[in-house]
Amino acid sequence: MDRLTVPAGYEALEAGTVEAYLDGRPDLRSRLPAGPLTVREVGDGNLNLVFIVRSAATPDDPGIVLKQSLPWVRVFGEGWPLTVERAVREAHAYEAFSPVAAEALPAYLGFDEPRYVLALEDLGDLRVWRGALNDGEIHAGAAAVVGTFAARIAFWTSDFGLQPEERKARLVASSNPELCRITEDLVLTEPYLEHEHNWHHPALDPLVAEVRADAELRREVGVLKHVFRTHAEALIHGDLHTGSVMVGGGRTVVIDPEFAFYGPVAYDLGALWANAVIAEARATRLGRPDAFRAHLAAIIRASWDAFAMELERLWPERADTFLEDGFREAWLRIVWHDAVGFAGTKMIRRTIGFAHVTDIETLDEPDRSTAAASVLRIGRRLILERADITGPTALWSLAQDELAAPAGAPR
């Protein structure tokens, strides 16, 4: 990651230049009422500018969203260059996913390749699921929508839904080495080493030292890293945590597929499940009501059941009828166990790696350290014990054991 690639013609948008930009994009401008516009930059991720553009006369009505990639990792500044090509990857993913999972995506309004500007539906009052969970909001159908989404993209971009020649052609067209490298480094390597990107709360020092000295854990993370790199099953989302999901108004919408590449289907499910457990660690510290805790417990079961059911529903449409129901069930078991392992890696990277989460970081001490330590312990166990964790109940029960654990690490 030592190249700073800014293609000719690239220019970052600013709130003040968006209106002029849209004057040159009549296809987008025509979606908004005539007259003055309001532009708000709302990007809270690490990699991009995000502008919400609405009519100044009706600022509460949804307009459009423009998302532009910056040539560096935003939170790190210009010291971490990253190609703007990732916007091409995101546009490519929306183009692949929209025909098969439109109900779980924002409307895709096109891509301006010279400027690396993606245009999307303005999701209006929807909010990021992570924030809703942080506030204790229940969005009952969200997990099933995400599970169904994961199944639909898994089926329709893999050898299940495509002829093998077509899948191979799409795989070639979907290579995303730079963003894969971020995952390989930040999620699947650095948290297990001393590395300048990492940080954690001092109270976790003894537990972190133990995790980084655990040779068995490192071996199993290596196995999962190898799976991530080499199991080119389907065009996966690649970053399907609760910050990549918007909820509200009866809708659940998946966003930000810029990490999409041909990888293991289990990775998307693992990302979601890690964040359900992280939300539960917060809810435990805050003493949230039982109804909310039950909602969190249901995220893993509902997403998994929806995933498996959608696969079963689509199965008669498979391209390869040699693969029967028995294969699908065997494959689901493999996906389950890999997803449990990936969930573990996602928990650990959020507690001792580079990018942490508001679920934990907005807690007051000592709850913050206690929650982080619990998540770290759960993640470690999910990785090491993934072959023996048989289903959502066992996973949740393991998490509850650690959330209630009195000894060892800080509580």
Place this chain on the structure above:
Amino acid sequence: MDRLTVPAGYEALEAGTVEAYLDGRPDLRSRLPAGPLTVREVGDGNLNLVFIVRSAATPDDPGIVLKQSLPWVRVFGEGWPLTVERAVREAHAYEAFSPVAAEALPAYLGFDEPRYVLALEDLGDLRVWRGALNDGEIHAGAAAVVGTFAARIAFWTSDFGLQPEERKARLVASSNPELCRITEDLVLTEPYLEHEHNWHHPALDPLVAEVRADAELRREVGVLKHVFRTHAEALIHGDLHTGSVMVGGGRTVVIDPEFAFYGPVAYDLGALWANAVIAEARATRLGRPDAFRAHLAAIIRASWDAFAMELERLWPERADTFLEDGFREAWLRIVWHDAVGFAGTKMIRRTIGFAHVTDIETLDEPDRSTAAASVLRIGRRLILERADITGPTALWSLAQDELAAPAGAPR
């Protein structure tokens, strides 16, 4: 496979036109003495023309080999079109393998892309290993060379030996959908169905019916097919049976990498091991001497040990030092069990699929049917029991049990 793609400028060589062709290829012509040439067409495979070109004055001295792909599957005639592009895949594989495993390959003398003609070292007195095994010849070092070769190409074309961006770029450049489709169909699908490509000896009818009704077997073959399609670990040979190896004069040389693609490393080892067992089925029927039978038993152990040892030797040169010895050992276990399963599929396709092998087909009845039935039973068990087969000794012992089995299928 319904397209017949013959690019502009393609013209099949004939023995009588090779000399004129070489007049236009001074780079190759200069490797041969001046004066008249002799040309022999020796292609015994299914897909290609192969010409040995030597000086007429010294016809026992090695010259050069020209290999040209035909636009159809040769044994099937023009009714099975197949792109000549596979010669591009073979040239690409030689170019990738030669820098890291030259000792186990013919010298690669270049590729004439418009004519789809590959030029290679003439291997002189070396013979195809399958034929040598059929004749009861012992080539003691061959298995270790092939195992070492498999390790070297696995290491240097995977994330072990390459930076991940480089591996991904090579994966994109190595897509080989047509030849993968042949394996997916002929090896990993059709033998388990009623299909016009299949044939077997009538004495096997009851056993074949049982195999094709075995839902558990079909499920597990589906799992292996999915691994074959999606585990893009390394640029593998893709067809590493004993007909793709030449032996003699103290050398062991791997040829015919036209099936090369980014796939599971285990597949190459499985192909070799299947053919060791097939050779043993023949040797059993013919009552070959113990020394020869011990040689066959050693093929699996020697290739596996050489594979594992070469990986260990190369490990300090790995690109990703996060992967430690513990990972390598865990990965080797996965490769072992997958290879046992793939070996099973290769045995079954050779007994009840489209392309059979001389090891069995040149036996007289009832030995021919008895050997085929044994190989079929062993293949089935390797697929179903692969997770419980712990090493070469267990594999060979299972094979011996079936080769000695008195009941059920024909003996």
